[in-house]
Amino acid sequence: MSQTLPAGTDRRHLRRQQTIEEIIEVAVRLMATSGVAGLSLGDVARQVGVRTPSLYGYFPSKNALYDAVFTRGARSILATIGAAEADITAVGSAYDALLLAGRVMGRWCMTNQVYAQLLFWRPVPDFTPSPQAYQPAVELVDRTRALFAGLRDRGLLRPDADLDAALRDWIVMVAGVVSQQLANAPEEDAETGRFIAALPSLTRMFTHEYGAGAYGARPAR
Template sequence: MKVSPTRNRQAERREATRREIVETAWEIARSDGLAAVTLREIADRIGMRPPSLYTHFESKNAVYDAMFTDAYIQLHETSAAAAIPDEPRAALLTGAQTYFDFATADLARYQLMNQPALPDFRPSESAYAASLRQYEWFRGRMAAVGVTTQADLDLWTALTSGFVNQQLANDPGGDRWRRQLPRLVDMFCTAVGIPDPEARSTSR
């Protein structure tokens, strides 16, 4: 008879509670801003006494740390799930659209990941590792289309982040800057030497 592995139900309940705390913190951040996230507000919303919440997160910054990690895990899962074409320019456009849609879908998440919205918060080493893992995955994807130098990677991230910032600041919920992504990709590819497949086909 096959014996099922023993479940650690206490650990499962603890993890479920931590997940509920983080999800509640996101709800607060999305409705009232990141600075509105407090342990007391989280405890009130989930019906937990503040001292009990401290057994899961010792401070507000510890909650932000878990949110930061969660955000980069979400980004990685979203990026990895995208169907990337083989042709380099098409691959870059798909990657740009995927990141743009992820970033503009949630202002609070984007601010925590990329902007100094919380002057007193710095991600811990373990939380920052999640962002580094995502960056290394991104570096591998860019290398696959021929973008390998740090300067070119920096140019790409500056351009795509700049488009996100413009969209969030000037046309939230719209697509004014998303419509410009094909032009961004073409300009970037011309600058770094990725050939246009249509130009190649017409020159033969």
């Protein structure tokens, strides 16, 4: 009986996983044109080459499919940041580190707009990600907090900096850049995007390196 074999080595299980992956990929591709909330299972089935009811052999509901897409997106961004982590921590200033981190985030969001919308907005009113789907996103925040702690320990941030507040402010800044870019000029890429272009000066004010890009008058002295 196949049930006695480890799941990963079962040929049928492997084939099933491939089908699941294909369904998710097709769903993401369709959401890019129809909008995240406008996904139609009929369209998904047509693109996959099966009939609609067959999808229910893989996902018990439409929201379960959303949850799988959410999970995939969260894992993808976590992997992307993870791959850049060494580079981010290698640079010698908080400005360079956070600008690089922000650019990695911005680039990922522009090349994965569907995932970004699903992860960072709430485009489907009756869908809430499951804890398992959410977990990589939590881990991403934890890793970012660790990045901030590392910068502080290396003397690149004020020793008395409130890490949670700093983390919050930085996330807000990056979220602002991404949301403006996606909402107003989604066709621009990460390099030419007019809102992504705000990252250097925002990061500069954040890391407090005075000079070009800072707007406030210097305090009278």
